[in-house]
Amino acid sequence: MKKGLDEKTLPLILQSEVVAQSRLFRIETLQLKFSNGEEREYERLRGNRKGNGAVMMVPMLDDETFILVREYAAGTHDYQLGFPKGLIDEGETPEEAADRELKEEIGMGCKEISSLKSLTMAPGYFRSSMHILLAKSLYPEKLEGDEPEPLDIVPWSVHNIDELLEREDFTEARSVAALFLARKYFK
Amino acid sequence: MKKGLDEKTLPLILQSEVVAQSRLFRIETLQLKFSNGEEREYERLRGNRKGNGAVMMVPMLDDETFILVREYAAGTHDYQLGFPKGLIDEGETPEEAADRELKEEIGMGCKEISSLKSLTMAPGYFRSSMHILLAKSLYPEKLEGDEPEPLDIVPWSVHNIDELLEREDFTEARSVAALFLARKYFK
Structure with missing residues (x-):
């Protein structure tokens, strides 16, 4: 019923960089290497205000x-x-x-x-x-x-x-x- | 049971500007004037790829x-x-x-x-x-x-x-x- 829920190996973050930001937001690029060797660039967004949730x-x-x-x-x-x-x-x-x-x-x-x-x-x-x-x-x-x-x-x-x-x-x-x-x- | 669901008057967008962008995202500021006269600056995020949903x-x-x-x-x-x-x-x-x-x-x-x-x-x-x-x-x-x-x-x-x-x-x-x-x- 719940196959595939073994432990996963997280991709390695080879590099991360802030590429754009505003008053409220910050955009980062991540260079990732997955456990199978594949490398990809991802983007993620962060809030610029102190993150209390x-x-x-x-x-x-x-x-x-x-x-x-x-x-x-x-x-x-x-x-x-x-x-x-x-x-x-x-x-x-x-x-x-x-x-x-x-x-x-x-x-x-x-x-x-x-x-x-x-x-x-x-x-x-x-x-x-x-x-x-x-x-x-x-x-x-x-x-x-x-x-x-x-x-x-x-x-x-x-x-x-x-x-x-x-x-x-x-x-x-x-x-x-x-x-x-x-x-x-x-x- | 459903008070307050009368028609609303949308705030006026006095000005909008792209203030930051990356490969995937675009951050805009909006200068808004609400129907009660209040003016505020808001930010919003857009995807940079063609928006087909x-x-x-x-x-x-x-x-x-x-x-x-x-x-x-x-x-x-x-x-x-x-x-x-x-x-x-x-x-x-x-x-x-x-x-x-x-x-x-x-x-x-x-x-x-x-x-x-x-x-x-x-x-x-x-x-x-x-x-x-x-x-x-x-x-x-x-x-x-x-x-x-x-x-x-x-x-x-x-x-x-x-x-x-x-x-x-x-x-x-x-x-x-x-x-x-x-x-x-x-x-």
Whole structure:
């Protein structure tokens, strides 16, 4: 059933070089030698900000309702529905970052928080990973965020998940995956 | 239940500029003016190759078994489990690309293919989207791919999904999401 899951020998990084960078990103080339002798050039992307990681929260208003936000996405130049998320600040745990981001983005803190999984985006190119957390026992508390405009707050019933998956503005792989990871906690 | 899903006014792109690029990627800055008057600078990433999009396939060996591949991921510098995927070539439909990639990556073609959803990676930064497809009625047929080493082919039972989600080498958000989207077709 799980053939091929023996130990693998990582390719050797013969050389790496930063070939381009901006305020937020850094592009590196890697000269790689695989264990079979093949040599290839790969590219990978890194964030330029200090890498404390990121969090995404599935906030449960009650056992049958989670909260989505809708915000502008520059990559696709449209408004996208998804779970609240943000970067972990220096010195914060993922749980602390999750609580702060919830206060900033949906105006609620949470008394219970648990980790569901860490997800990568496109591990072929990016190192960054995101902690997916389930947030329960919400209570009102607002912190000022740095958003250019307030996010739309969109409560959604766990009974309407298929309808959500069909929406053309709910496309982010990490939000779809978070929904899957949280499903066992839905009533 | 779905408050706040009124029409949104997109921010105005006052200016955009390519600030860095490499063989594969291009980083742009955007000067944005939001409908409330707020102005901000955003960055976004584009692929430098012609953008025909990408495909990821959930290949069903039978109703109770899907196929994963394990390959080197440069971003995280480790071996990752995930569904087979690849870029759509010029002139190909997503279905044709899916069939070709399956022949290259797992040595099988498919007689039935259906679209599950298109996913974005991080729409805040990237435009690129990936078609997620379910591939059935597989048959042996091998095409040469451009991989530096053969991929490990890993059949996995639909009854062991929780075990898969717990693995530290199964982290890619798009693969986790694909599993969720395909689950209704599992026996």
